[in-house]
Amino acid sequence: DAGVTQSPTHLIKTRGQQVTLRCSPKSGHDTVSWYQQALGQGPQFIFQYYEEEERQRGNFPDRFSGHQFPNYSSELNVNALLLGDSALYLCASSFGGRGRHYGYTFGSGTRLTVV
């Protein structure tokens, strides 16, 4: 049973460029969340998607956007990259079914470096 897969694993972009990160959730999960983790800090919540819509959003600017596809996979897009966007981007999937509270399953992340 595959867990959460993210691509690419590493990425180097130039300031001002745009980037797209991809995530495939664990089988049976319908909800995808994205987190940003700067070096030495805990992950920070960016947003969450289920039923192909953004349902919750953390304190991140509109430069951060996303999408969820009918097969539950998701993309994170960041426009006008800043040096401060350099971080590990984590995707987490979960099942949002009623009456349950499962733990999240995280991918290994995409390491984005902005130069």
Place this chain on the structure above:
Amino acid sequence: DAKTTQPTSMDCAEGRAANLPCNHSTISGNEYVYWYRQIHSQGPQYIIHGLKNNETNEMASLIITEDRKSSTLILPHATLRDTAVYYCIVRVASMDTGRRALTFGSGTRLQVQP
């Protein structure tokens, strides 16, 4: 979700029990205690969660005090592979828990020494 307080770092000898404390003095009656860990360069991994009773699984034990204001994660026989950052998170477990964001603090960096 209630705030948590954890020590910044801890050391533990290999083969000994690692006891990681967490304070959550403002926890409310319907909030659960969750523990995740993050091994270097990997995503966080779910360990265990509990409400008020002590819990045990194949990875760890969770001891929650009677007043629920603090808890301890116990790794019974720590190995070098348990070296990681451990996060204690308090959150409401409701019908839509699978769709509520996790709020991570800075966690405890556990170093298991050979």
